[in-house]
Amino acid sequence: MGPSHTLPYLDVLEAEALHIFREVAAEFDRPVLLFSGGKDSIVMLHLAAKAFAPGGLPFPLLHVDTGHNFDEVLAYRDRIAALDGIRLHVASVQEFIDDGRLSERADGTRNPLQTVPLLAAIRTHRFDAVFGGGRRDEEKARAKERVFSLRDEFGQWDPRRQRPELWQLYNGRHRVGEHVRVFPLSNWTELDVWAYIRQERIELPSIYFSHTREVFLRDGMWLAPGAWGGARAGERNETRTVRYRTVGDMSCTAAVDSHAGTVAEVIAEIAASRLTERGASRADDRLSEAAMEDRKREGYF
Numbered sequence: 001m002g003p004s005h006t007l008p009y010l011d012v013l014e015a016e017a018l019h020i021f022r023e024v025a026a027e028f029d030r031p032v033l034l035f036s037g038g039k040d041s042i043v044m045l046h047l048a049a050k051a052f053a054p055g056g057l058p059f060p061l062l063h064v065d066t067g068h069n070f071d072e073v074l075a076y077r078d079r080i081a082a083l084d085g086i087r088l089h090v091a092s093v094q095e096f097i098d099d100g101r102l103s104e105r106a107d108g109t110r111n112p113l114q115t116v117p118l119l120a121a122i123r124t125h126r127f128d129a130v131f132g133g134g135r136r137d138e139e140k141a142r143a144k145e146r147v148f149s150l151r152d153e154f155g156q157w158d159p160r161r162q163r164p165e166l167w168q169l170y171n172g173r174h175r176v177g178e179h180v181r182v183f184p185l186s187n188w189t190e191l192d193v194w195a196y197i198r199q200e201r202i203e204l205p206s207i208y209f210s211h212t213r214e215v216f217l218r219d220g221m222w223l224a225p226g227a228w229g230g231a232r233a234g235e236r237n238e239t240r241t242v243r244y245r246t247v248g249d250m251s252c253t254a255a256v257d258s259h260a261g262t263v264a265e266v267i268a269e270i271a272a273s274r275l276t277e278r279g280a281s282r283a284d285d286r287l288s289e290a291a292m293e294d295r296k297r298e299g300y301f
Contacts, residue, residue, distance in 0.1 A: 010196050014047065017184040019168065020147060021051035021131075024182055025058050027172045028129035031182075032122075035061035035088070037069075037077035038247045039204055040133030040185060043193055045080070046202055047184060048131075060087035062127075064118045066110040066249040067094035068228040073247050076205040089125065091117035108229045109251040119155040128179050129172065137189045138277065147186045153177035190245070190277050191270055198263045207244045210261040214239050221254035245270075245277040 024031050033048060035041045048057055063077060081088040093113050096102040102113050122130060134145060144159045148170045151157055163171045172180050185193065197204065215222040215238065216231040222242060228251040231237055242255035243266070260266045270277075 010192065010199055013188055013192060014050075014196070016168070016187065017044075017047045018051040020170070020182060020184045021048050023170055024129045024131070024172070025052070027170075028180070030125065030127050031059040031129040031131065032062045032089070032125065032127045033057075033059060033131040034133065035063050035077065035080070036133075036247065037063070037073040037080070037205060038133070039193060039197065039208060040135065042076075042202060042204060043196060044131060044133050044184060046200060056085035057087075060089055062089045062091065062118075062121055062125075062130075064091045064114045064121070065093060066114060067092065067097075068110055068226060068250045070205075070207055070224075070244075070247055070250060070253075072205040072207040089121060091121040093117055096120075107251075109249055110228070111249040111252050114249075115155075122155065122179060128174065129182055130179060131182050131184060133185055134181075134183045135185050135188050135190070135193075145181075145183060145186065147183050148172055149181040149183065150174060151179050151181055155179070157181075191267065194263060194267045194270060198267065205247070207247060209266065210241055210243050210259050212239055213242050213255060215242060215255055222256070223252075223254055224250055226250045 033041070033044060035045060045057075045061070048059075052058055061081070077088075080086060093102065093110050096113070096117050097104060102116055104110075105112065121127070136145065144162070146162045146165050148163065148165065149157060150161055150163070152161075153175070165171075174180055188196075196202075213224055215224050216235045217223075218232075218235060222240065225231060225237060228249070240255075240257060241259060243258040243260060244253065244255055247253055258269060260269045
């Protein structure tokens, strides 16, 4: 940890997250950590490792693979999965499409299709607590979450069933078949995450930093062509200097023009931005005013 970058408020956020991880490990039987290879899940894994050091991680990781992931992110995920003491489960959207349990969407995006494999994995492995990297600053539906978010036997979320969490007292009680989503980064912002990455010197996939990539413009967003498809009539590919603020399914995750090649430069860029990371980068959140909330009610992250 670099002393010049140590920020007291980050210590407070870290302490809260460590408490949440330990509380879940003590209260639940079969927790799991959702891990996509994105920066928030990477920070969660770092925090979880700290929470239980010098012991190993007491729960596995779960990745819901859309089949349209960025190569850099998958390479990072597989490198993490190869580490001693790490157990990784992968729920594949492609497998559900191949056997007819899901169908491709007309718009080509698979992000909304993740819910069914996610809930199937939770049922199969009987996970009763699922760590997610959601933050309240991401999107207005996220701001309605508690740290412990109860999901019913169908994996669905009802904001009216949210429980009070005064004095950091968390209620994990649930019926058989229900589970709890847990958000250790709930009180963090995008800037906090990046400041913590700098403080802890956490390695990230190269996609988060400036690089040249072939992209095309659609609805004001720079998307990258890939296995999911690419430019349509009237759209053209061009090579630009970009980076990604968030990563997900390639079909709905946009790059932003950027020359930020270091963590410090990324922090300066975010501090000057007036757009949230999802507002700037996620086409799936533009489907409707309540797109995220609708997906969360169905069991999405």
